Amino acid sequence: MREQYRTTELSAADLAPEPISQFTRWFKETVANPAIHEPNAMIVSTATPDGRPSSRTVLLKHYDRAGFVFFTNYDSRKGAELAANPYVSLLFPWHPLARQVIVTGRAERIGRDETVAYFRSRPHGSQLGAWASPQSSVIASRAELLARYGELAARYPGDTQVPVPPEWGGIRVVPDAVEFWQGHENRLHDRLRYVREGGPDGAGGSAGETWRVERLAP
Known part of the structure; x- marks a missing residue:
């Protein structure tokens, strides 16, 4: 199985000055394409301290110059691996546009106020599902999960605020x-990669x- 991609050339002159602005350009085009079901879906790859990798699909919930944010159970496999080894890779596989974006960097937990909001x-x-699922843990059956959810739904009906x-x-x-x-x-293929030369971009950016x-060979 093979497909010939026929797309427009991507040159360094076409790029925004920094990667978040360029990501915004492509993300807007991706959102507007009806062939892409979840444009904010990304593959998050983590690894244990001894280098054993694992990957899963997660939804991007926010991004800005400080980084890319998703939410998870910190006790899950990815949460535990990131706590032990903060190096992480994100892959946005936008196949209908013959595009991918690959982000590599370090993971950090966001502030609790941001999580609560x-x-x-x-x-x-x-919200109930976040309580019901001991993410990545072995469970006996789906019935066990549904029973746990039912207990929570009875404890916190629709008009009740669910605690975090x-x-x-x-994770940012x-x-x-x-x-x-x-x-x-x-x-x-065109492969153009931004590489940071300054310090980490904190809140509001780093002056x-x-x-x-740099261009990579395909």
Whole structure:
């Protein structure tokens, strides 16, 4: 199985000065494409301290110059691996556009106030689900999970505020490199990667932060 990509060339001159602005350009185009079901779906890859990797699909919930944010149970496999080894990779697989974005960097937990604000914005059922599921743990059956959810639904009916689980919260991936991949025919793809040369971009950005762009062979 093979497909010839016929797309527009991506050159360094086309890129925004820094990667978040370029990501915003592509993300807007992705959101507008009806062929892409969940444009904010990304593959999060983590690893244990001895290098054993694991990957799963997670939804991006926020991004800005400080990084890319998703939410999880900190006791889950990815949460435990990130606590022990903060290096992480994100992959946005936008196949209908023959595009990918790959982010590599370090993970850090976001502030509790930010986590609470996001949790309050979630549907009531999703809030209950965060309590019901001991994410990544072995359970006996789906019936056990549904029974746990039923108990929580009875304890916190729809008009009741659900407390935020203490082990649940946000992860921000602070990028040190962001690659933009555009597919082309004959496997002559464009791969342009921003590499951070300044310090980590904290709240509001770092005045001394600079990015260089390099082209990678496909």
